[in-house]
Amino acid sequence: MEYNFRKIEADWQKYWADNETFKASNQSEKPKYYVLDMFPYPSGAGLHVGHPLGYIASDIYARYKRHKGFNVLHPQGYDSFGLPAEQYAIQTGQHPATTTEANIKTYRRQLDNIGFSFDWSREIRTSNADYYKWTQWIFIQLFNAWYNLDSDKSEDISTLITLFEADGNATVKAACDDEIDAFTATDWNAFSEDKKQAVLLQYRLTFLSETEVNWCPGLGTVLANDEMVNGVSERGGHTVVRKKMKQWSMRISAYAQRLLDGLNTIDWPQPLKDSQTNWIGRSQGAMVSFQIEKFEEKIDVFTTRPDTIYGVSFMTLAPEHELVQKIVTDEHRATVEEYIKATSKRSELDRMADVKTISGAFTGAYALHPFTGEKIQIWIGDYVLASYGTGAVMAVPCGDQRDYAFAKHFNIAIPNIFADTDISETCFEGKEGVKLANSDFLNGLPYKKAMKTIIYELEKRSIGYGKINYRLRDAVFSRQRYWGEPFPVYYKNGLPQMIAKEFLPIALPEVEKYLPTEDGKPPLGNAEVWAWDTEKNEIVNTDLVNDTTVFPLELNTMPGWAGSSWYFNRYMDASNTGDFVSKEAVDYWQDIDLYIGGSEHATGHLLYARFWQKFLFDLGHLPKEEFAKKLINQGMILGTSAFVYRLEGTNKFVSKGLIGDQKVQAIHADVALVNTSDELDVEGFKNHPLNRDYKDAEFILEGDKYVVGREVEKMSKSKYNVVNPDQICEEYGADSLRLFEMFLGPLEQAKPWKTSGISGVHSFLKKLWKLYLVDEKFSVNEEAPTKDELKTLHKTLKKVEEDIENFSFNTSVSTFMIAVNELTAAKCNKRAILEPLALLVSPYAPHIAEELWKNLGHTGSISTVDFPVFEPKHLIESSKVYPISFNGKMRFTLELPLDMSKEEIEKTVMAHEKTIAQLAGRTPKKIIIVPGKIVNLVG
């Protein structure tokens, strides 16, 4: 009876599907456990072996938890809105829904081949109207809410209206747009309905605002900063211009502090927390106003060091600062203009490459020091960014490296305000251990006291106030694209109106072209049926728009992160048509216990999802403020590319070992054409559909082989180094693939894929299978196990449980191999050992485990059978003593059974005194007992 993995795997995958083995129930006596993968974007290329790494890890954990008696929720779905499907549609005219559907089919087949224990009855797709109906509903909730800084949470907009009606906006403390005019209750009540709506819009958690964006006419869309390289678009290299657009924004900044605080309550990797912390960028300091001499205007600056205000000797504005043009004197205008021009030309790359060059220009204008009244030069410099703080800094050269360098370069005075500090060579950037000097009422004060005093003075004199500044910006939520969620919004008198819940979803309309319209409207501008009839409450033809009952619908769509910011809650109750998730379901499942995915989502998805979760929590829709208790970042699997070497200027390919000093050009060869000994299938290479030019190429062989070169790179189609999991499953089986992906190395680390290594885990499975056979027939005996056999079993059990709990799946595979080798050597064929062994292997290699379980005479699936219980007494039979060092003194290590009591340990140690006395030649003086298993005996 051979290990026929193809049949075994096909049979059990069918069994699991037919019996809905992994369907989770929303009620159970068992404790709950929710394991989730970041759901994939179904791309046209299908899965490569890098994708399933995290899924295999989470599947092992999910299966382990089922064996441990948990009611496990382990769902999967698709983040199916996105740009690639739209780009493909633009090129081919195929509807994105069609290609997305086809891609999902491929994904599903590939995922099924690997034997995941997903509960597919809960599958979700963000592009399904049943799903995005609730994305739209959440948007409406955000629109109908404001952030109350007094209660420090989001509240329904009606509470704000009540406040306005009673007191106007004087007493309201809200997270909102910066410049809102004050109004009284009387004013408010006298406002027209439109005026009221316009005011409220400035307070809502999602709001319309004029935002300057990177507009790319070539792609007809707005680009994120990281979609641009050197001022042109990353894809296509089209030019990009700055353009103001009216767009939806999300007031994530209202949650800045709570997003920071929440990090302390969740078990996420420190690097990921650090990058969120940096992204939010909290800094504590003060706003200070500087009066400009001979002008009405003041310059506001944010500073983290208001205590150093007496060290200010100049100010620097960003070249783009709005006051620059106004205050520059005629004498300096030419130089300033020239500098601004030069700055705008400098690419990001230039600015990055040369941090050391100091540049700037004097405006000729002066500000007045708020305390001394002294005249201070106002400069512009490109080290000050318009986008951070107020776009202006008060320069304290004695206390800031950049200000110091600037002052030295332009010969500006560097007054020293730190007592007993030498600043002739460099500035003093520290806070502690120095007292202020030359600072009037701050003289002699240390940092903390000075900060308090200066903020008190600033506020008393109304020239500034203490402030906490965040780098985090509000998130732009509009996209000029087709393949995304439509907004549930129509416009009446230019003001946005929400569509009521009962008329959702607002389904994506059909369009002829997926490109923006000729006059620059988003793709939805092409739709003929895209207006809202407020009487019929349905979508009607745009021709019917009038100013009383039919209004135009929003043309933008939501960004990719909308659907992924709440999907984990939907899995709890995926088919609910009346609510985004029912109260019962979310009260039962609560939150994700384990979330696995890549670290590239650190400041995107993982920040937005936390924001929405907190918002829905504030409104009482969710019981938890953080959506995932524990998170693990799996590392990337890299490809091992193969190279062939063409002699320069010829069509001759030379084998790697024969290159020598010859000039060659390295060309990627498809890794599928290379065997495990790095030999190229030359005929295959010549006939490869993508290598037409090399059909008649000549190959110079080493012996009779052509040997390729190898290099580790990111797995990608263009590098011909993609390994398809289907091939591996076909050749070695899904269980081999699962074991091997884990065996490659630590889950969180990036590691290269090398197909050659898979034979090791595959032969382990064959050996495991053979353990259960006698004379080619399935047979186990009922004899009692020996001590050694029990030791093997319990050693394996202990290690495997520890490994799974610590997510070091790679070492468990080794442990299994050792166990199988030991049991093979002992010719162990006993049920008492082999039955628990099958259980242990089950999370890792579920198909073979199921088959063994069946052959052991059990019915049903192994998947919820309890794990065997670890008994420490089987591990170490007797104590063993050995000397560990000799250096004047002699020490010994004594290995003891794990379950020994203190008294027993002492007894054993005494018993070993004799042995030690013999080894050392004298009796030990002192005995150090370390709790655990090692005892040091000082001789």
Add this chain to the structure above:
RNA sequence: GCCUUGGUGGCGGAAUUGGUAGACGCGCUGGAUUCAAAAUCCAGUUCCGGUUUCGGAGUGUGGGUUCGAUUCCCACCCAAGGUACCA
């Protein structure tokens, strides 16, 4: 520059609380089986020297703590990822 993670054989990687470094796998070498091959099994495999018992070096580099350091401390070098002049 800053933050984070890491650096161990030909390769991927083990090593608990500081206690026999190199588990396990790949590769390689030799052997068994076979007409032969595949498959399987056995033995060896950190490096350098004697090569049967052995000696020396050795976990990026240089120091330190310790009877004892891959592990702890300090400084440095290198690599990967993140971030971008944050006032």
